Amino acid sequence: MDGRQLLDWYSQHRRSFPWRTPFPRDPYLVLVAEVMLQQTQASRVAELLPRFLARFPRLEDVAAAGEDQVVAAFAGLGYYRRARLLHRLAQQLVQRGWPQDPHQLRQLPGLGPYTAAAVAAFAFGHLTPPVDGNLARIAARLLALPLSAHSAQLRRQATALFSQMAQSQSTPALFEALMDLGATVCRPVSPLCGQCPLAARCLAFQKGRPEDFPLPKPQRARETPTWLALWLENPAGEVLLRPITEPPLQGLWLPPLERGSGEVETRLRRLLGELGLGGEPKAVGRLSHRITHRLITVLVFRLSVPPQVGENGRNGRWVSVEANVPTSSLAYKIARLVAEAESQRSITYG
């Protein structure tokens, strides 16, 4: 399988993204994009990458910034450990320079087999395949391998297959072609085999069962906790954010949350007690938020408080709504719910 048909297909169907500049690419751009692309949809990265680059135009800017600033620039992307590792990585690279070999890149914090290969390929022209979910799935189907998507075996087979293909074409563009093929044609469900340039060579297609490969991964049990969120607003229009001290969302700043269990009223009192507050919070509404295998229901309450209540390191700090702090999408969801409730109220009673 030489991959020429694939490159032909790619020349007609290439998707455009901010990080897809001509080869060889700026290593910094590749690095940031690839780290963001870890388990994050390309469309989402396309939205948020420009914001990050505007805040940190150069690698040196990341290295010189505080960790929290880098995490803040990742807000909305999830997997915030990536931002912390990227910060460490930037400092190492500024100190010691860029390795170009995938094996050496692999040693750096935050770069696993995929990202190390991707940076080596797209920034430095190496032909080691960055095996992501797309490449693994395509390999499983081409060879009709009954292996689960994340198995080490499948990864090895995919590496061997696409390594050979890349040698014959000698361009890392082949890897992008495979990723686009996986995203748009060789999709996880309902693959469009009629449009696939590799269908003639695909054993899964010949079997008539493309969707049987790779094997589905066993599903995990799901938790469905209920959290309470308290939206506190002072007369200056600021809201109180607190750092979360335990995972999930550890280290991020959100409105005070109560993540225990039991009766809602009891838990609300407990939360108020922690903050040294009294008063009668008003129920604003509920929202749902998913974190990995958890499906979380968040009950949102609001309360207006006098100035300076709860102002200290442990209990949080008052910030304006648009403050640049490390936070999560959940904070935006809560803010949106409160804002919507507010506008409803002014419409209804206004």
Added chain:
DNA sequence: AAGACGGGGCA
């Protein structure tokens, strides 16, 4: 090898 870790999109 398995579990933890965000969040959005889609059928």
Added chain:
DNA sequence: TGCCCAGTCTT
């Protein structure tokens, strides 16, 4: 809802 996504790190 259930599953997937340009994964990595820890145990």
